[in-house]
Amino acid sequence: MKKGLYFLISGLFLLYSCNPEPSSTDPPPPPTDESTWATIQNSIFKQNCVSCHQPGNAFATQSGLVLTADEAYNQLINIPPKNQAAKNDGLVRVGTTGLPSLVNSYLWEKINAANFEHFYSDHPEYGELMPLNLPPLTNGEIEYIRQWIIEGAPETGDVVSRNILNDSTRFLFPGDEFTAPNPPSQGVQVHLDQFDVNPNFERELFKYQDLNNPEDLYVNRIEIIMRQGSHHFILYDFTPGSALPPKGVIRDLRNPDGSNNINTLLTMINQVFFFGTQLRITDYRFPSGVALKVDANKALDLNSHYANYTSDTIPGEVYVNLHSIPRSEVQHTAKNLFLNNTDFTLPANQVTTLSKTFKFFDERKVFMLTSHAHQQMLDFKIYISGGARDGELVYYTDDWEHPPLMKYDPPISLKFGEGLVAEATYNNNTSEDKGFGFLSTDEMMIIFGAYYNE
Numbered sequence: 001m002k003k004g005l006y007f008l009i010s011g012l013f014l015l016y017s018c019n020p021e022p023s024s025t026d027p028p029p030p031p032t033d034e035s036t037w038a039t040i041q042n043s044i045f046k047q048n049c050v051s052c053h054q055p056g057n058a059f060a061t062q063s064g065l066v067l068t069a070d071e072a073y074n075q076l077i078n079i080p081p082k083n084q085a086a087k088n089d090g091l092v093r094v095g096t097t098g099l100p101s102l103v104n105s106y107l108w109e110k111i112n113a114a115n116f117e118h119f120y121s122d123h124p125e126y127g128e129l130m131p132l133n134l135p136p137l138t139n140g141e142i143e144y145i146r147q148w149i150i151e152g153a154p155e156t157g158d159v160v161s162r163n164i165l166n167d168s169t170r171f172l173f174p175g176d177e178f179t180a181p182n183p184p185s186q187g188v189q190v191h192l193d194q195f196d197v198n199p200n201f202e203r204e205l206f207k208y209q210d211l212n213n214p215e216d217l218y219v220n221r222i223e224i225i226m227r228q229g230s231h232h233f234i235l236y237d238f239t240p241g242s243a244l245p246p247k248g249v250i251r252d253l254r255n256p257d258g259s260n261n262i263n264t265l266l267t268m269i270n271q272v273f274f275f276g277t278q279l280r281i282t283d284y285r286f287p288s289g290v291a292l293k294v295d296a297n298k299a300l301d302l303n304s305h306y307a308n309y310t311s312d313t314i315p316g317e318v319y320v321n322l323h324s325i326p327r328s329e330v331q332h333t334a335k336n337l338f339l340n341n342t343d344f345t346l347p348a349n350q351v352t353t354l355s356k357t358f359k360f361f362d363e364r365k366v367f368m369l370t371s372h373a374h375q376q377m378l379d380f381k382i383y384i385s386g387g388a389r390d391g392e393l394v395y396y397t398d399d400w401e402h403p404p405l406m407k408y409d410p411p412i413s414l415k416f417g418e419g420l421v422a423e424a425t426y427n428n429n430t431s432e433d434k435g436f437g438f439l440s441t442d443e444m445m446i447i448f449g450a451y452y453n454e
């Protein structure tokens, strides 16, 4: 991490630590006849942005951006950024094509605090996160703007639920020191102890670990915090009745010479996806009333994959907080989606688009989707298959390393026989054909997600 950034972040962290509660100056809930855009203007920009982004202000001149009510919409929509690097990358301040515009909108890049590592390490010329030198917008405000962009960033119309703004928590930037997060007030904390990742080695390991939960847990928020260098982290359960690996023992996927460890591969056959992320810091909240049930005295398989292409040994370490709610508050029990396409070939020196349809033979409400692929992926799309919304794009990413965890509220409703289509494009720029495999130089095409039945 750059030094300047470190100071900026630790500064923000201090600022934030002094004032952890939402301040009393937080705006009152907006009137309900307002358009979504007007709410963004009146309840978010006015309080957090206009002090700098107003005519005559030096910051407005520097950024070429005025965010006062009379100007903001025209200055944002489909306008190229003033920032030259973002402009060269083809970004606009805010695009209007819905989901694909999310990754193409500079405004989104500038406020999406949870993605700060990607922002600063992949785009060091993109300037600072906004609001400049202040704590990030609340998670509710960020989500509200995100959904507005997904809805095509209209100037009129009430297109995003205002309840989202009730979430007044804020993303906390960690310092460079890796510290254990506080355990949840209700629920359990799981810790994958520090382990070494050798230079120029991808260490992927599993550890089947007790959660130490004497009672059933109804998990509706999952936080995952990892040391830097992680490629992914996944929690797996096992199909009932299958042979279980020994508890508390590290099972490496690769031998020191890089070959696969067959014994570890065998333990993967009966794994069932529970939750996963490729972001180093994840705080995923389920829709209210929806929870994953975790049986008393449960153990889960912790799967961590670190890719270390430096010449030093680096430490890996992961904390998971499973926050739970009382049984009486659960309206829907969540289930996991794990849709894995393992049957494909990507011919050498070629761009290939793969498409696979997954149909469901029950009624499902899908409220979370994300994707998993490796470094040759150019983009990954998910469409609805069948029903009134047949062909609708509901997920898009062009970033294999940081795919978003998409939240759908209301959930995507799929009837019997309907499903999801995964469509992914890869550029195999090597001279060898590629297929499904576990190294980050092999490829994958997976939809992870969560749903409930009515």
Ligand code: HEC
Pocket: 044, 045, 048, 049, 050, 051, 052, 053, 059, 062, 063, 064, 065, 080, 081, 082, 083, 093, 106, 107, 110, 111, 126, 127, 128, 129, 130, 131, 132, 133, 134, 137
């Ligand atoms: C303390 C002053 C300040 C505040 C508050 C502030 N900004 Fe900025 N903003 C700047 C400066 C300076 C730049 C140019 C440097 C940069 O991009 O980091 C900028 C750049 C931007 C850009 C990029 C413009 C372009 O085309 O290059 C966007 C978008 C933006 N700000 C949005 C916001 C939003 C949204 C808020 C409120 C959530 C906000 N800013 C709050 C000072 C501020």
